[in-house]
Amino acid sequence: MSTPDQTTHASTAGFDDEAVLLIGHGSRREKSNEQVRELAADLESRLGIPVDAAFLELAEPALDEAFAQLAPVTSQVTVVHCALFAASHVKNDVPLAIEQARAEHDLEINNGAHLGVHPAILDLLDDRAAAVEGKLGVDREESEVAVVVCGRGSSDPDANGDVHKLARLLFEGREFDRVEASFIGVTEPTLEDTLHGLSKHRPDAVVVLPYMLGDGVLTQRVRDWTAEFDDEYPYVDALAGDPLGTDSRLLDVFADRWQEARTDSVSMSCDTCKYKVDLEGYEEDVGGARAMLRALAHQEAHADRDDIDEEPDSHDAPEKHVAVCTNQTCAKMGSPAVLERLRQEVRDSEHCDARITRSSCLGRCGDGPMVAVYPDGVWYGGVEDDDAERIVGDHLDRDRIVSELVDQTL
Template sequence: MTTDTPVVLAGHGSRREASNDQVRAVAAALEAQLDERVAPAFIELAEPHIHDRIAELAPDAESITVVPLALFAAGHVKDEVPLVVQYARQRFPDVEFAYGSNLGVRPELVEIVADRIDAAEAELAADRHDDDVAVVFVGRGSSDPNANADAYRLARFIQEGRAFSRVEPTFIGVTEPQLDRTLREVARHDPDATIVAPYMLGDGVLTQRVREEVEEFDELHPGIEATTTDVLGVDERLIRALEYRVQEARTGTVSMPCDTCTHKVSFADYDSGVDGETAFAEALEHTLAHVSDAHDHGHNHGDIGGRDHEHDHGQADAHDHGHDGTATHEHDHSHDGPRSG
């Protein structure tokens, strides 16, 4: 196994160790696929932090590739992890660094979700070809419009060529429409069955919240069969998508669609609740809290920048903060340097 060109797989991190274990399991599967060292690391709430993992690997590395284990791109992917990588470039000038993109809307992910829906449908009496079967696609939700738009794109790919009466995108947090509202709208059409697909990496707190809402919906509407799909899990197709992101980073072909990214443009009437300068400053402060020489490596994240970072869900839920992705600086996602604005 090659060890001088390691990959750092950057998960979010959670106080729930099961969520962190899933990041480690994905890293182990990717390592087997690449036959290269793949080291899991975390943005917050778990050890080791990305900064510490890079410091551990750098003395023996010719190059290090950092890839975020994130479904969509918001503040962690666009702000915090690039700042860590840029700091590492300055600290370890003899090491070449590459930064990959989030998983995004990849065909492998469409296939996984479609298979999860098929498996859930097999447990129902209803059949999409003979009955009215609706699908509700549930994303985490973000204050970054680009991330939310990608959730809608993925839901549309799920609908294309499949005989569902409708595929409704919705969210479990942060933005609208929320799952409860979408389920009420679906009920107005009185389908024979509704399949709710939580688009999450692992089975965490948010997934449980989705199940609870679906159970309540099922009780309120006994004439509509309702079920929930499994999450993505450690699927070989997920690993292939990550392998693609690693190779893309190493060949310098990373490209994030950002014509409508709030790092570049301002939307009329759009208000994230945090202005751009404040959002970027918070991301910088958050990152520097980890990489400062004076930082306490106990990594107590209880209060960073005046914001409580205690979460009841982790990377397995593919979450991002309410303030993610709201900076208004020019941001070139083809590299991982700081913003030029």
Template sequence: MKEGILLCGHGSRRAAAVTSFKRLVTVLKERYEDKYEVDYGFLEFNHPTYEAAVERMYLNGVRKIYALPVILFAGSHAKNDIPFELNTLQTYHDDLTISMAKHIGVSSFLLDLAVKRITETEAKLTPLDRKETCLIVVGRGTTDPDANSDVAKLMNMLWEGLGFGFATVGYSGTAYPNVKESLELVNKLGFKRTIIIPFFFFTGVLLERIYGAVAAMHEKSEHEYIYTDPFGTDELILKAFDERLDEAKNGMANMNCQMCKYRKQVVGFEEYLGQEQMGHHLNVKGVLFEEDEKPGETKGGISNTIKKILGI
């Protein structure tokens, strides 16, 4: 049976973020092409959609697809939106099987990569005892406390493992505290240096905002505020994908359901218990086109209008 891998991206309004994602796709295609057909799709904004990618793979003879979410933590995208899309696509062909892998989550490879990004950043700076340095770990932030707690867990492991004077979390949206609040808090503590590590794959709107907030604090504070690079296509993140793929192939791609607000009554989130799994990105699925992502090019014209009408 011909097998394939679907890389499940989120999508972005920033062309640079889409380009970075496609770079990861290229790297993973080269990594897996001997055994699998590799394709990709986006949940929102960009093309191809998951549906287009799955149909393309099916027409190429693929009958078993392993869907790898290019997502770090299990918020609503990993628990609702992507499974909803894949479950829908599964019904289109009786002879096609789609198995969804687990998100990256709390992984030893992710922890090692975070250490690598931190030490790379420190190597560019004047030497300073880590006891005089604070660490802020920044996550995407969701309405799911289970996903947010994974960010906090990794933060604590980095704090204890690397011996920083203090560490805390910040979130780019939805969750508390946000990045600006974390920076203001840390600034009151008086650490000579604060390193901010964003747990993000690529650049994009949110990462630009994080970097902007850090730069603003560095400018106004008497202390030093430095951010690290995102994770990108480092070999360690590729090994994390290898691990998730292997789990999916062996039927071990288990989500953390012990503290999931949809399966357990979690304090403050009682109304989510047993909520129906439903996608929330249908109104923005594939609304951007390649032409729209290239600055300086005309976005109008008959051909582009026809493309939008046909959804291609």
């Protein structure tokens, strides 16, 4: 697969039909990034079409660079995620990057779902557990073996709930004494608490499965905490297994997600999405306003990545970022004209340092067209194309909010 010093496979293949973009998180450990590139190469062999790797942060190419490289040589790109669950990267960051790429390039982009809970992953975890059992010298049919599935942890209840679902499905039909879900951080129960809780049941062995793709910093933390537990409780043998890595069964999942995306059959857990429904403790997230702002903040926070060798100004962030909702309802109310007028006004301005991009639904259907200005956290509603001059001239140029258009502020 392509590296920061090479063009993409798409460019060298000279294709003009479809390409796949496999998106990984990105790591300071190059070994983890190489695992994503290896998966991309294997998926290319599996599908028979070009597959390139891109990263959300800390590695190259970034998403915007990858789309820019693909735009001259293909008409359709299908995005496949390495993300294990649907948290902020899947729900916010990647969709934002896709909307920006659609606005900047003549590309049809299909966005796939996260890996999620899949039979192939359950089989893979079962084998990872069996490998640890072999090292410990125990047999789950003859001994009491407890398993801990340890995820990264998220502020998204959907993602955390799926870790528990995965643990339960791993338990069903197998001879484990118990299977628990735990997390490295952000949410509870933590791995440390789960391990100490299991010690009270005195199993013969505890198998800890790091539910992560790459062998990075968090995976090592899981190993370290498990080793500390093993030392503290000599009557329980505990050992951590390997992450998912580049196992060929992941290709089954990627292939399914690719097929879903290109046939418009992606299924997301909207019934329990904190941006869609009113969940206890997450009421302020409903409507997607904060989701969009977090995505923009995350994108700009990594705009000038000091740990990567690149031109110092190649990712400089603009002073302002303006998102215009172009979802169906706002589009019918005239948001495409607002978008183009804002872009024209910014081009004509001598002092304005702003980026104008499309946005998917901002959760204010009926109050649009909606225009959100970041980092100010100002949302304008009912915007008409004639209002673009005031938004640019007053707000973007002079930091004077156009008060009569304000819908909400964050």
